[in-house]
Amino acid sequence: MTSNQLVFLMLAGLAALAAVGVVAFPSPVRSAISLVINFFILAFVYFTLGAQMLGITQILVYTGAIMVLFLFVIMLLNLGAPDAKAKVSGWQTAVAVALGFGLFGIVAGQVILPLSSFTQPRSAIDYGSPQAIGQTLFTGYVWPFEITSVLLLVGIVGSILLAKRRI
Amino acid sequence: MTPRELYTSPRGGEKSWVGNAFLFRNVEGQVRRRGGSQRVQSRGRMEFLQSLHPAVLALIRVLLLVLPLLMLVPGLIWWERRLLSWMQDRIGPNRTGTITLKSGKRIGTFGLLQPIADGVKLFFKEDITPKSVDRVIYFIAPGLALFPAFALGGTLPWGPPTGLWGLLTPVANIDIGILYVLAISSLGVYGVVLAGYASNNKYSLIGGLRSSAQLISYELAMGVSLACVVMATGSLRMTDMVFEQQKALWGVVPWIQNWFIFTPFGFVSFVIFLICMIAETNRAPFDLPEAENEIIAGYHTEYSSMKFAVFFMGEYASMFVFGGIISTVFLGGYNLMPINWAILAQDLPAAAGLFNFLDQANYTLAPLGFLLKCVMGISFYIWLRATLPRLRYDQLMALGWKVLLPCAVANFIVVAIWIMATSLYGVLGGLIAGGIAFLICGVLYLNVMAATRGQRSSLEKRTLVLTDGIGTDQRNQVELVETR
Numbered sequence: 001m002t003s004n005q006l007v008f009l010m011l012a013g014l015a016a017l018a019a020v021g022v023v024a025f026p027s028p029v030r031s032a033i034s035l036v037i038n039f040f041i042l043a044f045v046y047f048t049l050g051a052q053m054l055g056i057t058q059i060l061v062y063t064g065a066i067m068v069l070f071l072f073v074i075m076l077l078n079l080g081a082p083d084a085k086a087k088v089s090g091w092q093t094a095v096a097v098a099l100g101f102g103l104f105g106i107v108a109g110q111v112i113l114p115l116s117s118f119t120q121p122r123s124a125i126d127y128g129s130p131q132a133i134g135q136t137l138f139t140g141y142v143w144p145f146e147i148t149s150v151l152l153l154v155g156i157v158g159s160i161l162l163a164k165r166r167i
Numbered sequence: 168m169t170p171r172e173l174y175t176s177p178r179g180g181e182k183s184w185v186g187n188a189f190l191f192r193n194v195e196g197q198v199r200r201r202g203g204s205q206r207v208q209s210r211g212r213m214e215f216l217q218s219l220h221p222a223v224l225a226l227i228r229v230l231l232l233v234l235p236l237l238m239l240v241p242g243l244i245w246w247e248r249r250l251l252s253w254m255q256d257r258i259g260p261n262r263t264g265t266i267t268l269k270s271g272k273r274i275g276t277f278g279l280l281q282p283i284a285d286g287v288k289l290f291f292k293e294d295i296t297p298k299s300v301d302r303v304i305y306f307i308a309p310g311l312a313l314f315p316a317f318a319l320g321g322t323l324p325w326g327p328p329t330g331l332w333g334l335l336t337p338v339a340n341i342d343i344g345i346l347y348v349l350a351i352s353s354l355g356v357y358g359v360v361l362a363g364y365a366s367n368n369k370y371s372l373i374g375g376l377r378s379s380a381q382l383i384s385y386e387l388a389m390g391v392s393l394a395c396v397v398m399a400t401g402s403l404r405m406t407d408m409v410f411e412q413q414k415a416l417w418g419v420v421p422w423i424q425n426w427f428i429f430t431p432f433g434f435v436s437f438v439i440f441l442i443c444m445i446a447e448t449n450r451a452p453f454d455l456p457e458a459e460n461e462i463i464a465g466y467h468t469e470y471s472s473m474k475f476a477v478f479f480m481g482e483y484a485s486m487f488v489f490g491g492i493i494s495t496v497f498l499g500g501y502n503l504m505p506i507n508w509a510i511l512a513q514d515l516p517a518a519a520g521l522f523n524f525l526d527q528a529n530y531t532l533a534p535l536g537f538l539l540k541c542v543m544g545i546s547f548y549i550w551l552r553a554t555l556p557r558l559r560y561d562q563l564m565a566l567g568w569k570v571l572l573p574c575a576v577a578n579f580i581v582v583a584i585w586i587m588a589t590s591l592y593g594v595l596g597g598l599i600a601g602g603i604a605f606l607i608c609g610v611l612y613l614n615v616m617a618a619t620r621g622q623r624s625s626l627e628k629r630t631l632v633l634t635d636g637i638g639t640d641q642r643n644q645v646e647l648v649e650t651r
Binding site: 027029030033036052053056057059060063064065068069071072075076126129130131 | 301303304341342343346347349350351353354356357360361363364372375376379380382383386403
């Protein structure tokens with residue numbers, strides 16, 4: 001096992017643990033914190049793959065903005081542990097666990113075997129640099145980029161319209 | 168052994184850098200200039216550092232950032248208390264460590280030992296953990312508040328990029344330097360929010376909520392104001408930003424450095440960033456999360472002893488580092504004065520010796536200059552705290568969303584048009600286009616402000632129709648008139 005693989009396994013294992021925590025914790029705040037940890041560790045996985053820009057955007061947008069809003073809403077509503085968990089019967093849990101492991105097995109079978117021979121990222125050094133991403137975004141993908149921005153604008157206008165009738 | 172060999176030997180590193188540099192200059196009989204291939208250095212030290220494993224060198228860089236920060240925090244607390252008292256016409260803490268002799272003579276330390284006394288007191292206080300707290304989150308929250316404050320400085324160049332300082336600063340000279348700063352500073356909210364939640368106290372919760380709302384609101388304007396500087400630099404790298412600021416002022420005056428605060432767009436960005444930075448660190452006049460007259464102590468109401476001290480430390484460390492960030496981005500980084508000494512020496516040969524000496528001093532004492540700027544930043548924080556009353560919550564939101572964000576976006580558009588026009592029509596065309604864009608944005612902004620102000624003075628009417636289901640004629644119409 002190379003050091004690259006070791007670092008990857010550590011990061012990926014932590015991210016996977018945090019992802020399990022999102023589902024397993026009954027308290028919504030702890031779930032949200034697990035999701036924060038998951039996003040944060042994923043950013044480090046991106047860093048190790050040479051995608052600096054993607055990683056920092058992951059921290060900036062997901063960890064720093066979206067999850068803060070999640071926590072804000074959870075705290076604003078002051079949600080406790082839900083009672084719904086008690087209603088789930090034994091066989092439902094068993095089926096859910098079986099299906100979950102089945103899905104995991106299918107995905108893992110497709111991913112692990114073909115990728116296990118690679119020990120280090122194969123992309124160029126500046127593959128994920130801001131310059132490279134900017135070049136690609138504003139030349140090859142300029143139309144999708146602009147249309148996405150219009151979509152976001154529509155979303156903003158719509159939410160303002162819903163929230164405040166008299167502007 | 169020639170002098171040169173003496174100083175290239177590993178032992179030579181013991182000498183001071185100034186001494187080495189001057190000796191080299193004499194030996195080689197020429198004066199090296201900024202922008203030249205290589206700076207005159209204490210070779211021994213550099214060779215030793217270069218021979219280290221990169222990981223060890225990185226560790227040294229981290230320690231050089233974190234340890235001074237840790238050691239400076241008590242000094243900063245002393246400085247805040249003393250400066251605040253002077254501004255309020257008090258004396259402030261000056262008794263600790265004072266020895267009174269039999270003759271009545273006092274030997275004092277200006278209260279410099281006060282932070283140590285405070286630290287000892289905090290350390291030995293009873294550590295109370297309330298019964299109803301969410302224990303895990305309650306214990307990790309102070310750590311989460313401290314982490315971003317220390318990680319924030321990771322991309323700050325506190326010394327020139329060449330020679331010895333280049334090896335020691337910044338911790339990581341990455342492509343995404345300024346984005347890293349934004350990302351880590353946005354993590355600062357977690358400590359506060361989770362502390363507020365975990366305390367299981369309504370005042371703590373309100374403090375945490377206020378903090379998260381405040382940070383989300385001010386982060387946007389902060390990001391956009393930094394984006395202007397990024398566009399002007401053409402890079403996200405912090406060292407590139409400092410390098411850009413060492414060029415000629417407005418592209419015309421070569422002796423003076425083009426610090427971004429001297430340019431019109433940079434000045435607007437600077438003011439916006441300054442306000443957002445204060446809001447981001449939860450300091451007066453934006454300290455609503457810990458407003459003591461409304462919500463006791465806000466998010467750290469339930470924290471005592473060392474856990475409270477950790478929050479305190481995080482706040483001061485992040486203030487200090489933000490002072491460093493604003494110095495790097497707008498105030499020329501580690502350059503103490505906005506003057507290109509080397510070029511001045513070339514153009515004014517009569518005083519070349521003096522200017523070259525100052526150039527060398529500017530290089531050698533760069534970290535000290537940077538430290539001075541950080542301290543100036545923190546002094547500004549204290550000055551504001553002594554001057555301004557706390558904002559009301561609606562004023563806070565109005566300032567963030569209605570003033571800072573539109574100004575920042577307008578500035579962004581003006582800079583974009585200026586850069587585009589400069590590349591298309593040359594310098595003059597760029598200036599004219601930028602000026603026109605500035606005027607249009609200003610007129611638009613004033614119009615929008617006037618429109619909303621006119622609306623605010625009118626009464627907002629809402630009609631609420633209550634039907635009890637019997638018939639349409641039995642409606643009760645309640646008209647609510649809200650006055651603002």
